[in-house]
Amino acid sequence: MIPKALAVSLTGICGPDGVIADRDRLLVYESDALTAYRHRPGAVVLPRTTDEVRRAVQAITRHGLPIVPRGAGTGLSGGAVPLGGAVVIGTARMNRILSIDAANRRAVLQPGVINAELSAAAAAHGLYYAPDPSSQTACTIGGNVAENSGGPHCLKYGVTSRYVTGLTVVLADGSVVRLGGQGREAPGYDLVGLFVGSEGCFGIATEIEVGLLPVPEGVRTLLGIFDRIEDAGRAVSDIVSAGLLPAAMEIIDGPTIRAVEDSVFAAGYPTDAEAALVIEFDGLEAGLDAEAARAAEFCRCAGAREVRSAKDEEERLALWKGRKKAFGAMGRIAPDLLVQDATVPRTTLPAILKGISEIGKRYGLVVANVFHAGDGNLHPNILFDRRDEDELERVERASKEIMQICVDSGGTITGEHGVGLDKKHHMPLIYGEAELDTMWGIRRVFDPGEVLNPGKVLPEETDPAARASRDDGAVGEKPAAAPAPAHA
Amino acid sequence: MSEAAPAAALVPDRVVLPESAEEVQAVVLEAGEAGTRLLPAGRGTWLGAGGWGVDPGTRSEPGGGGEAGGRSESGGGTDNPRIVSTERLDAVHHYEPADLTLTAGAGIGLDHLARVLEPNGQWLPFDGPACDTGTLGAAVASGVSGPLSARYGATRDNVLGLEVVTGDGRILRIGGRVVKNVAGYDLVRLFTGSRGSLGVITRVSVRLFPRPDADVTLLFGGDAAGAVAAARRVCTHEVPVAAVEVIEGDEGGVGRAAAVAVRLLGGVDEVDESRARIVAAAGADPSAALEGGESRAFHERRIGWEAGAGVVARLAALPDRLAETLACARAVAAQTGGATSADAMQGVVRVKGSCGEGDLAALAEGLLRGRREMAAAGGTLTLSQAPAEVAARVGWTGGGGEEGGLTSRIKSLFDPDSTLAPSCP
Numbered sequence: 001m002i003p004k005a006l007a008v009s010l011t012g013i014c015g016p017d018g019v020i021a022d023r024d025r026l027l028v029y030e031s032d033a034l035t036a037y038r039h040r041p042g043a044v045v046l047p048r049t050t051d052e053v054r055r056a057v058q059a060i061t062r063h064g065l066p067i068v069p070r071g072a073g074t075g076l077s078g079g080a081v082p083l084g085g086a087v088v089i090g091t092a093r094m095n096r097i098l099s100i101d102a103a104n105r106r107a108v109l110q111p112g113v114i115n116a117e118l119s120a121a122a123a124a125h126g127l128y129y130a131p132d133p134s135s136q137t138a139c140t141i142g143g144n145v146a147e148n149s150g151g152p153h154c155l156k157y158g159v160t161s162r163y164v165t166g167l168t169v170v171l172a173d174g175s176v177v178r179l180g181g182q183g184r185e186a187p188g189y190d191l192v193g194l195f196v197g198s199e200g201c202f203g204i205a206t207e208i209e210v211g212l213l214p215v216p217e218g219v220r221t222l223l224g225i226f227d228r229i230e231d232a233g234r235a236v237s238d239i240v241s242a243g244l245l246p247a248a249m250e251i252i253d254g255p256t257i258r259a260v261e262d263s264v265f266a267a268g269y270p271t272d273a274e275a276a277l278v279i280e281f282d283g284l285e286a287g288l289d290a291e292a293a294r295a296a297e298f299c300r301c302a303g304a305r306e307v308r309s310a311k312d313e314e315e316r317l318a319l320w321k322g323r324k325k326a327f328g329a330m331g332r333i334a335p336d337l338l339v340q341d342a343t344v345p346r347t348t349l350p351a352i353l354k355g356i357s358e359i360g361k362r363y364g365l366v367v368a369n370v371f372h373a374g375d376g377n378l379h380p381n382i383l384f385d386r387r388d389e390d391e392l393e394r395v396e397r398a399s400k401e402i403m404q405i406c407v408d409s410g411g412t413i414t415g416e417h418g419v420g421l422d423k424k425h426h427m428p429l430i431y432g433e434a435e436l437d438t439m440w441g442i443r444r445v446f447d448p449g450e451v452l453n454p455g456k457v458l459p460e461e462t463d464p465a466a467r468a469s470r471d472d473g474a475v476g477e478k479p480a481a482a483p484a485p486a487h488a
Numbered sequence: 489m490s491e492a493a494p495a496a497a498l499v500p501d502r503v504v505l506p507e508s509a510e511e512v513q514a515v516v517l518e519a520g521e522a523g524t525r526l527l528p529a530g531r532g533t534w535l536g537a538g539g540w541g542v543d544p545g546t547r548s549e550p551g552g553g554g555e556a557g558g559r560s561e562s563g564g565g566t567d568n569p570r571i572v573s574t575e576r577l578d579a580v581h582h583y584e585p586a587d588l589t590l591t592a593g594a595g596i597g598l599d600h601l602a603r604v605l606e607p608n609g610q611w612l613p614f615d616g617p618a619c620d621t622g623t624l625g626a627a628v629a630s631g632v633s634g635p636l637s638a639r640y641g642a643t644r645d646n647v648l649g650l651e652v653v654t655g656d657g658r659i660l661r662i663g664g665r666v667v668k669n670v671a672g673y674d675l676v677r678l679f680t681g682s683r684g685s686l687g688v689i690t691r692v693s694v695r696l697f698p699r700p701d702a703d704v705t706l707l708f709g710g711d712a713a714g715a716v717a718a719a720r721r722v723c724t725h726e727v728p729v730a731a732v733e734v735i736e737g738d739e740g741g742v743g744r745a746a747a748v749a750v751r752l753l754g755g756v757d758e759v760d761e762s763r764a765r766i767v768a769a770a771g772a773d774p775s776a777a778l779e780g781g782e783s784r785a786f787h788e789r790r791i792g793w794e795a796g797a798g799v800v801a802r803l804a805a806l807p808d809r810l811a812e813t814l815a816c817a818r819a820v821a822a823q824t825g826g827a828t829s830a831d832a833m834q835g836v837v838r839v840k841g842s843c844g845e846g847d848l849a850a851l852a853e854g855l856l857r858g859r860r861e862m863a864a865a866g867g868t869l870t871l872s873q874a875p876a877e878v879a880a881r882v883g884w885t886g887g888g889g890e891e892g893g894l895t896s897r898i899k900s901l902f903d904p905d906s907t908l909a910p911s912c913p
């Protein structure tokens with residue numbers, strides 16, 4: 001609960017509909033889509049404009065409370081969870097597309113615009129917004145910017161960061177800054193690039209300029225069915241190294257297939273298969289058939305028992321269905337789901353997939369993989385029941401081992417979901433003291449008082465300020481270089 | 489090189505050539521203690537830019553260079569920037585062709601790198617200024633992209649990880665070598681384009697691409713206005729193209745006032761089809777069509793387009809303002825007896841020229857006028873090469889935008905004592 005005086009001033013700024021303070025209505029703001037972490041916010045405010053955000057930030061910080069920005073709450077790393085009684089600034093009412101400039105293939109929008117709505121609006125101009133997280137019918141562009149989200153088609157088109165060209169941001173001190181804009185040629189540091197992926201810790205994005213692409217003329221979609229998941233991994237790696245550039249390559253493993261087929265989302269994938277690989281090519285009609293044929297051949301060579309291809313849009317949607325509904329279906333077969341998000345070098349996919357399945361077996365856990373295979377971005381999801389304490393402990397140990405083999409292969413701890421609350425303790429797996437110190441420093445450049453989304457991304461124990469107070473003044477020394485296995 | 493005589497105080501006392509990040513660190517720490525300023529560099533291709541008055545031809549290597557932080561003969565405390573060159577950090581550390589990623593020392597020449605990738609049918613499509621003979625590290629530090637960024641993304645989109653030595657001597661390994669990575673804040677993008685003001689880049693991981701099977705460049709000749717209109721038509725056409733340039737004067741090679749160069753990259757069928765449709769849209773047959781190696785060579789030559797010019801500027805605005813941006817660029821070109829080259833997809837126009845001693849004041853005036861015109865339409869004019877006096881009057885970039893002091897706070901986080909000579913870009 002927030003002080004009365006603050007509630008009054010927030011109501012003054014955002015109107016009575018723009019402030020939520022009653023306990024029942026605060027419930028949905030306790031967590032994001034990773035429901036394992038729950039904290040009740042002090043209140044939620046829903047501003048409509050940059051100026052309202054600015055005034056709300058000033059009012060909240062005057063009362064010394066932390067602030068957590070929030071889009072649609074579909075995040076999978078606990079990023080929007082309000083710690084310490086924080087006030088949530090939600091962007092739900094900042095949902096207007098301000099302009100679509102077809103001649104320059106760009107759009108300016110408020111952060112609460114839903115990802116898929118932007119593409120729908122741009123379609124009138126033959127354009128679309130390329131980054132397509134699987135949650136695109138629910139998640140906001142503001143959340144995408146904060147997480148630097150990816151999606152199936154980012155294999156060919158790149159992730160959010162490539163498309164964000166300008167930002168208006170309200171900083172923790174209530175000032176408003178403009179970064180980039182009118183394309184991204186602005187001289188100076190790439191502050192837009194630095195902001196993208198900052199997980200709500202640097203500022204609140206209140207206006208976002210993005211680039212759009214022309215809708216591709218043709219699409220070809222294939223579905224390869226495999227008896228061994230490593231074979232599907234090998235097909236992916238072979239296709240990439242042969243110089244083919246599919247728009248998307250997604251793997252759905254056996255446990256996931258069975259979950260989907262048992263659910264209302266049944267997509268007609270064979271339930272005895274151990275992997276299904278969705279491959280899509282897009283672009284000019286000319287040449288698409290030949291590319292698809294080559295990819296199909298790579299699948300067969302890698303051991304696919306069957307390769308289906310979609311003849312029309314309806315069949316295409318059917319092939320995708322099993323992939324798109326995977327998370328929803330898994331939610332139905334286990335009370336809890338731990339979603340991992342590591343990236344590994346593509347060539348290590350077969351070995352890593354095998355390793356993950358062995359770890360699952362060793363701990364007696366069901367691990368269901370559904371992921372962006374073309375980018376090497378894995379989502380090993382562990383199904384469990386948190387009421388079973390023994391299982392919970394095995395889940396934690398297995399999850400850590402999975403992370404470790406991914407990092408050891410030259411990979412990283414998160415490819416698109418962000419660090420948030422969930423993975424911050426894994427940060428030392430890939431970064432040493434020097435890197436973590438620097439990240440703390442950069443955070444404080446934007447937000448010296450740690451007002452915005454405190455307790456996220458960086459583990460507290462790595463805070464150089466905390467270390468300094470512990471060591472009583474030893475900060476003057478040059479920090480030593482620490483090895484970071486992820487790089488070289 | 490700049491024709492202006494370098495100010496005596498700016499002649500570098502020496503060039504150091506460290507062979508590892510630890511040696512760079514030692515050089516940086518020593519410079520910090522001695523109060524010597526450091527100027528990070530690759531092969532020094534563009535050292536004339538930045539106003540250091542440095543002529544790479546005069547460099548020396550006392551003590552054979554390469555010794556970690558070798559002793560400074562000139563003593564500390566002078567104003568002379570010492571050049572710390574990454575040239576010897578030129579090893580390929582990791583190259584797995586099937587992953588389409590590579591990690592190499594920052595000092596590897598992009599020409600050398602191209603030869604490493606060629607046998608596997610791969611390339612790094614960096615085509616910004618000096619990306620022909622410059623180093624990988626310098627391309628990342630300058631962060632300037634070329635016309636191919638429409639197709640392959642800008643430089644920043646293809647840098648996966650970096651090792652840097654900061655201005656206060658910390659070695660940081662940021663990002664990684666996988667193609668998707670959101671672990672922690674994106675310091676890689678901060679360093680890409682930081683122009684040596686935050687640290688010395690010592691190692692780089694990049695994303696690679698397969699070389700497309702077909703490479704065709706269609707050249708359409710015409711008058712200047714017609715060329716711009718034709719280029720804009722191609723840019724907004726449904727057929728995706730790899731790059732569209734408007735080249736004025738003889739360099740278009742078609743004997744007309746201007747040429748539009750449309751580059752098509754992709755599979756053979758795709759490129760054939762694109763070609764037919766682009767020609768139909770243009771309403772005229774191309775004056776010339778370059779295929780395969782010829783097309784590639786044409787563009788590779790253009791990467792070095794500005795080399796050696798005394799005055800180089802870059803004007804940018806939204807692509808649909810190409811005619812206005814080009815007009816503004818032509819005014820600068822006229823003053824410098826130079827030429828323009830436009831990247832129509834990005835709305836960027838480059839100008840190169842030269843400047844005699846007598847015309848400096850007028851040139852500065854002209855550049856400032858151009859910058860005001862560009863700014864009025866939301867665009868920018870940045871200098872990348874100019875006589876020191878002109879640069880001093882005009883400023884390289886024209887100052888920061890509305891970023892509320894973030895830039896200077898970032899600079900002091902990495903380089904609190906301004907050991908690195910480059911100020912914020």
Ligand SMILES: Cc1cc2nc3c(=O)[nH]c(=O)nc-3n(C[C@H](O)[C@H](O)[C@H](O)COP(=O)(O)OP(=O)(O)OC[C@H]3O[C@@H](n4cnc5c(N)ncnc54)[C@H](O)[C@@H]3O)c2cc1C
Pocket residue numbers: 032033068069070071072073074075076078079080091111132133134135138139140141142143144145146147148149150151152199200201203204205206327328416417453
């Ligand atoms: C079924 C499912 C599938 C998914 N698939 C994908 C996928 O394919 N790829 C992918 O990358 N992700 C995926 N996600 C994760 C999630 O959808 C993305 O991270 C998305 O970008 C979050 O957007 P949101 O609006 O829900 O943000 P939220 O969850 O509300 O917030 C996420 C973070 O962004 C910050 N934030 C939100 N708005 C702003 C703003 N305006 N300014 C500053 N910070 C802000 C918050 O503080 C928080 O840290 C999936 C999630 C689900 C549930």
